[in-house]
Amino acid sequence: MVDLIQGRYVQKNRLPSGGRINRDKILTFRFDNRYYKGYEGDTIASALLANGVKVVGRSFKYSRPRGIMSAGVEEPNAILQVGSTEATQVPNVRATEQPLYDGLVCSTVNGWPHVNFDVMSLLGRIGGNMMGPGFYYKTFMFPAFMWETYEKFIRRAAGLGRAPKERDVDSYDHMHHHVDVMIVGAGAAGLSAALAAARTGVRVMIADERSEMGGGLLHSTTSIDKLPATQWVAKVCHELDGLDNVVRLSRSVVNGLHDHNFLTVNERRTHHLGDQAPEGVTRERIHKVRAHTVILATGAHERPLVFGNNDLPGCMQCSAVSEYIRRYAVVPGGSLVVMTTNDAGYQCAFDWHDVGREVVAIVDTRANADSDVIAQAKQREITLIKGSAVIEARGQGRVTKAMVASINADGSFVTGEPRTLICDTIASSGGWSPAVHLSCHTGSRPRWRDDILGFVPGETHEQVLSAGGVAGTQTLSACIQEGIKAGTEAAAKCSNSSVADAMSAPVVEDELHAPAMALYLVPHTKAPTRASKQFVDMQNDVTAAGLQVSTHEGFESIEHVKRYTAMGFGTDQGKTGNVNGMAIVAKTLGQSIAETGTTVFRPNYTPVTFGAVAGSHTGALFDPKRFTPMHRWHVEHGALFENVGQWKRPWYFPRQGESMQDTLNRECVATRTSVGILDASTLGKIDIQGDDAREFLGRVYTNAWAKLPPGRCRYGLMCGEDGMVMDDGVTSCLAENHFLMTTTTGGAAHVLNWLELYHQTEWPELDVYFTSVTDHWATMTIAGPNSRALLAKVCSDIDLDKDAFKFMDWRSGSVAGVPARVFRISFTGELSYEINVPAHYGLHVWEALFEQGKEFDLTAYGTESMHVLRAEKGFVIVGQDTDGSITPIDMDHAWAVANNKPFSYIGKRGMQREDCLRPNRKQLVGLETVDPAVVLPEGAQAVRNPEQSIPMTMVGHVTSSYYSANAGRSIAMGVIRDGINRHGESVFFPLADGRTIEARIRNTVWVDPDGERQKS
């Protein structure tokens, strides 16, 4: 570890006064291995620049030193890892947007082992020309097996931050809003729109990503209504805050504009306070906003120009220089050269000059521009070099010189000898790219405008308006007017009335502007492939030469160029580089930018933390858990649980010292020799009523229901229209027009849906109603020869005589003193009763059964024993023994198919399809291993001849397989081609471990083959 040197650096670039910072609040922070000081109101970036820190990272591919280039969301270089503890690590934080707080710890994400001495830079320098576009595809993809090695190397060397290894200590949440007008961005246009809309009384939300609203006005020199711009901003915000129909969100970036005006807004609530959120406050919140009308007032990002070594620390956007000086009282250097294609670029030179530092020259690429700013430059006696450009920056690790040369009128070549200007900062402006990102999110394509040299939002189907910079508007007065117009129009759309103009435009004096020059790539004396690197996308190290090479290699669609070169793929999503890149591609292809088009931006606008996305849906709140009424008893009796859908079902109840198999053996034997009990509450239960309930059952089940009388139960099989088994269960006739259907635990929701679908869309004339009653009843199954004796001890009002209460009967009465429905049905093949009581009595009845069951050693069993017990009887589980390709006939359930029913029930026609009738289908059979001790693995594939060469012909697979203590051997079921006709034949299961298990095909019933017990 390098020594941590306290207070060694002074804020040498901090001005003695000015800026929107609180000089009384000095904050100490750590960047890499050094401590620095800044002020409240700083971002990490402004504080680093104040301290004279130039290098904040190394580039991804070439490992070149990089410095802070911008002051906002578009920053491609200053991407840091922030966090003082392992649990609070946040990767990929833009230093330009992270407010400074006391004790902040941050570090560069790339530049191993250290930003100022980087081993990769050597590779970058040597390999420079070898690492062209598509470098990774060409170099690292082959041989394929080496990719994992390459990837580790690349990631280690380049790095893009890392996720925390410890659990996040903070909490996050989501909030839903419904508003009439949603305004994205709170610059001049956004604030004007918000005020205009809010004054009409409609519900307004305005969100802005920065800590303070105002956008560019916060560092503007102009006045609005004779007030300094910042005071106008304060006045507007004050009025908005006083209106209860307005929600004003700062530090809130609108990351997505989704279908039907649904917006996702990421509010960083505590990032400015510290590493960790204060007690009781969520760190971030996602606002989910449904808006009637959206106003995009997202402004524009300044385009830096592309010139040689334009990535050297010290190369910045013009507007960023102004913002650092005026908002943070930080001058990023000592001597400035400005290069601009437009009037706006001049302002940073004036700001720089006005605080007393040296402006070496303003280099205007236009030869004959005439506007107010030129006069102002002359007034300040700033050297103005017209018709020229900075063709290359020079310096070791930072700018020390600018090479300036005259260029021709359209900027395609250099016309004069380059000369050298000594400087440490080069600010460039190539114009403004409207921030159209959100406008693209629902599929709209941006439209190129030659007059403003930028893409503006295209046509959209949504109720979305644009105002200000994003619409290509460049003067302040027009931005404000557009904001007012959009706000008024949006409010009128929502309230369906024409609202009189609630706001008149404030007075703003615009300056005379000269047209900008269309210039993206600054010409050089050498071709791009030979000149020093001219960077387009700093984060992905995409150069002008790389773009030209990729077009020469045949990539002509801008979308292909993007993927081949990775332009716009970084965390900044090409906010500064994209338009330059498209212009370069267009020029290389000899077409216009409009013809070339743009790549489309997708959500999210900026990276979002997983914490924010998850919100409070973590841990216990990630997914609902469903518990049966008897859950507490299961926990107290040591049950292990199995997830069945959202249900927590007891899996088995191990006793001290038992293996799982010991437990299963004990539970299964106890059930068949005395009595066992299963919590079956999770089975789906659907109450079906109506005059046509019986008819409806006949249409959705494969078997007959016409004659089932009240008091009786029947097994039912349900198919899809394709004839494949979908679900099964017992349905009981409660009264002539009243049935209770049970479904599998996992199939309950789907079956209800299915019934509703057919009733509502196919047979609305049938009088039938469905109600899910799964949760209303607690269900416990007692099974085994002593189950009648046990039930008799807790039930006195039902005649339990075997001839009075027969197998497949149900009776209502009382059990343990509470009302109950008792169904004499069996999923074990034993004498068995399924007791249903209202859910809140469940635990009471369960405990009463155990109290009375002591003499029978009543044994609780879980889902695993349930599986074994039913498999011993050959009862199938839909979804385990079937897989959507098994018909009732394949399942050997022809007895459950009634083809003489008058209505062509669901599944009947499907089962008659040619493929369902062909021979050699996979059919359900029992599988008896030759070695009774060997348990087949479920899923094992069967072959008829194990000696055949690989790939073998597979004829089926194992669906259920267990060791059965009652059978004294392994038991299994599976589907085998033509299996029903092949009882007695052998099949073989070659396993991955080299063993081959032989099993004989047989019937599926292992215990009580004549089915005597369940009827006893």
Next chain:
Amino acid sequence: MFNIYCPYCEEHREEEEFHPSGQAHLARPADADACTDKEWGDFLYFRKNPRGLHQELWQHTAGCRKFFNITRDTVSYQILETYKVGQSPQVKLPEVKLEEPRHG
């Protein structure tokens, strides 16, 4: 995230409350047993996949549980209308033109 008007509840609700159930107006053949394998196969498996207007069946699963129909543009994702089962759409679908697959 769609904002869907349920014609039964008569209000706009969030997409999270709904579940799509595929193409609308699929009528189960009245005499299923009389269908040829091809006819039954068409009913079972063949669905439209238009670029543009599409009539879809949805269910208000976390609401009134009613099925209803939506006319939706699969390009813009705009919902042009929602209507009850048994009702006819007001928005007419364009004639289906089968395009030659483009090569190159």
